């Protein structure tokens with residue numbers, strides 16, 4: 001199976017002579033893998049996700065995502081790569097003034113899909129995340145768990161190759177967390193999406209032993 005992500009001697013630094021967060025990291029992640037990333041507060045978990053999304057370029061080494069070396073890729077190619085990524089945030093990052101449906105199809109709107117496709121996709125995804133009757137509601141009329149299900153639906157809206165999730169269940173109770181884990185595992189197993197999740201606590205509900213990286217003292221290590 002091919003690598004979707006490959007880091008080689010990867011160093012991530014904020015600012016030119018700035019703070020080195022990750023140093024000389026080497027790892028690969030294959031298509032369809034589910035990977036947890038843990039580590040102490042401030043160790044660089046969000047920084048690594050930022051780099052994978054191309055928001056922070058490697059200061060040394062290589063970070064190849066979907067065949068593109070993010071150290072050297074053009075802004076145009078980076079934008080194109082991002083259309084194949086879904087992002088899930090701890091605080092959902094929904095637009096509260098927009099309906100649930102409009103939030104879900106935001107990536108499709110940006111990509112210029114016509115309204116019929118947006119409508120069909122919104123209906124399918126809201127059914128998938130078990131919110132079929134919430135399309136015309138607004139985020140603040142939903143519980144936290146429901147808002148995160150909208151966040152997952154939005155992340156899935158363009159059938160991403162990679163999903164990056166930063167503490168997706170950080171604000172949720174156990175029941176809502178398990179619903180989110182289930183949806184993400186489902187995307188991985190049924191759609192062959194590569195899923196990278198930063199979390200403080202690895203859930204115990206999974207039947208499969210997924211890969212686990214820990215970031216510590218600037219290194220990225222696999223836990224066996």
Ligand SMILES: Nc1ncnc2c1ncn2[C@@H]1O[C@H](COP(=O)(O)OP(=O)(O)OP(=O)(O)O)[C@@H](O)[C@H]1O
Nearest residue numbers: 014015019021039040041042043044045046047048
């Ligand atoms: N934009 C920035 N400019 C400079 N330093 C930054 C920036 N963002 C993060 N940092 C620093 O980089 C280090 C890693 O931060 P990061 O947010 O990646 O940690 P984290 O492991 O995700 O932490 P947490 O678990 O607390 O969310 C921290 O020391 C942080 O202060």
